[in-house]
Amino acid sequence: MVKINDNYLKLKAGYLFPEINRRVKAFRFANPDAALIRLGIGDVTEPLPPACREAMKNAIDDMGTAEGFRGYGPEQGYEWLRKAIAEHDFQSRGCDVNAEEIFISDGSKCDSSNILDIFGAGNRVAVTDPVYPVYVDSNVMAGQTGKADSEGRYAGLTYLPISADNDFAAEIPSEPVDLIYLCFPNNPTGAVATKAQLKTWVEYARGNNALILFDAAYEAFIQDPDLPHSIFEVEGARECAIEFRSFSKNAGFTGTRCALTVIPKGLTGTCGQGEQIELWSLWNRRQSTKSNGVSYIVQRGAEAVYSAAGQAEVKALVSFYMKNAAIIRHGLSVSGFEFYGGQHAPYVWIKTPNGIDSWGFFDYLLNTISVVGTPGIGFGAAGEGYFRLSAFNSRENVNETMERIKCL
Numbered sequence: 109m110v111k112i113n114d115n116y117l118k119l120k121a122g123y124l125f126p127e128i129n130r131r132v133k134a135f136r137f138a139n140p141d142a143a144l145i146r147l148g149i150g151d152v153t154e155p156l157p158p159a160c161r162e163a164m165k166n167a168i169d170d171m172g173t174a175e176g177f178r179g180y181g182p183e184q185g186y187e188w189l190r191k192a193i194a195e196h197d198f199q200s201r202g203c204d205v206n207a208e209e210i211f212i213s214d215g216s217k218c219d220s221s222n223i224l225d226i227f228g229a230g231n232r233v234a235v236t237d238p239v240y241p242v243y244v245d246s247n248v249m250a251g252q253t254g255k256a257d258s259e260g261r262y263a264g265l266t267y268l269p270i271s272a273d274n275d276f277a278a279e280i281p282s283e284p285v286d287l288i289y290l291c292f293p294n295n296p297t298g299a300v301a302t303k304a305q306l307k308t309w310v311e312y313a314r315g316n317n318a319l320i321l322f323d324a325a326y327e328a329f330i331q332d333p334d335l336p337h338s339i340f341e342v343e344g345a346r347e348c349a350i351e352f353r354s355f356s357k358n359a360g361f362t363g364t365r366c367a368l369t370v371i372p373k374g375l376t377g378t379c380g381q382g383e384q385i386e387l388w389s390l391w392n393r394r395q396s397t398k399s400n401g402v403s404y405i406v407q408r409g410a411e412a413v414y415s416a417a418g419q420a421e422v423k424a425l426v427s428f429y430m431k432n433a434a435i436i437r438h439g440l441s442v443s444g445f446e447f448y449g450g451q452h453a454p455y456v457w458i459k460t461p462n463g464i465d466s467w468g469f470f471d472y473l474l475n476t477i478s479v480v481g482t483p484g485i486g487f488g489a490a491g492e493g494y495f496r497l498s499a500f501n502s503r504e505n506v507n508e509t510m511e512r513i514k515c516l
């Protein structure tokens with residue numbers, strides 16, 4: 109008899125996107141001629157930067173020669189890529205992060221969920237509400253929670269509500285927690301953290317022997333030079349933080365797959381006997397056992413992000429989406445909506461008008477102007493009354509959406 113992991117039965121049945129698809133399908137069936145625009149998906153739409161494509165083509169040619177052929181790569185990723193990352197993404201901003209502390213992987217989604225492999229049972233886990241659902245669901249699968257209540261909150265998790273009421277800045281937990289997931293710039297709210305705010309978290313973590321899991325997938329979208337891109341810009345973060353980064357959103361690698369995790373040397377957790385154990389060594393062990401990394405070709409593509417041409421192209425790509433975000437913000441403000449985000453992130457977080465709930469607003473936009481967005485409640489109970497629009501789309505679709513919104 110094969111026993112399954114019963115924790116999976118606690119998961120709410122992948123409710124959000126299937127439900128969106130169900131409603132869109134019903135709408136399409138009833139309105140076959142409607143010109144539907146989807147601003148709901150968190151996936152990029154623009155083609156890969158030429159520098160990355162060129163580097164990958166060259167890498168394929170390398171693989172076709174006896175001298176250039178590569179089999180299994182180094183477990184942490186190629187050193188040339190890790191060095192380029194350490195230099196450009198961290199050292200250039202004054203962060204004390206070196207190439208040895210970087211692990212290349214095929215995604216931040218997997219890293220931010222696989223990381224639970226190296227932690228024991230019984231850690232108290234804090235997440236914001238609303239939140240990127242991966243953090244919550246991976247904890248449920250790992251047995252770190254009880255069952256979900258009627259609002260979808262899992263027993264055992266500490267939820268830190270973020271809304272317009274607290275400027276989308278989660279308050280420091282009133283009960284002690286061990287693991288804290290933070291994502292800035294934030295998906296789904298588009299909020300961003302100041303250095304002072306991150307400093308408060310680092311101080312809390314150091315004072316309480318807690319660990320921050322910092323997701324910086326959207327750091328490239330930050331426009332204000334004073335805002336921090338990395339948790340390691342805060343002094344003391346090396347003692348209490350792990351950072352996840354990805355090439356998915358800045359360089360359009362969602363389908364190409366390359367990301368990285370930074371685990372500072374010397375960062376520790378406590379083992380059953382009370383001894384301090386280095387997390388870097390545990391993650392290295394975990395990755396070398398369960399992963400064979402990312403292809404040579406893709407790592408060459410990621411490396412090209414740091415070439416002069418690559419930097420210019422990635423900047424143009426980010427500017428393109430941020431211009432979309434500005435158009436969305438402008439359109440919403442002309443139409444009298446209350447909204448947040450979209451200034452340092454590709455997401456705009458709308459307060460639904462007249463107290464209508466998230467799904468009600470979803471149906472309203474779909475039925476009146478054929479526009480699909482994402483109901484805030486899909487990201488957590490405290491997302492009720494909000495709605496996410498994504499700037500990842502063509503300029504034409506974004507302009508057309510805002511024209512339609514004006515007619516509401």
Ligand SMILES: *Cc1c(COP(=O)(O)O)cnc(C)c1O
Pocket residue numbers: 150214215216217218240291295323325353354355356357361362366367
């Ligand atoms: C898109 C996204 C990522 C990136 O995930 P990949 O697996 O690297 O594509 C990570 N975190 C958040 C919050 C995201 O929205």
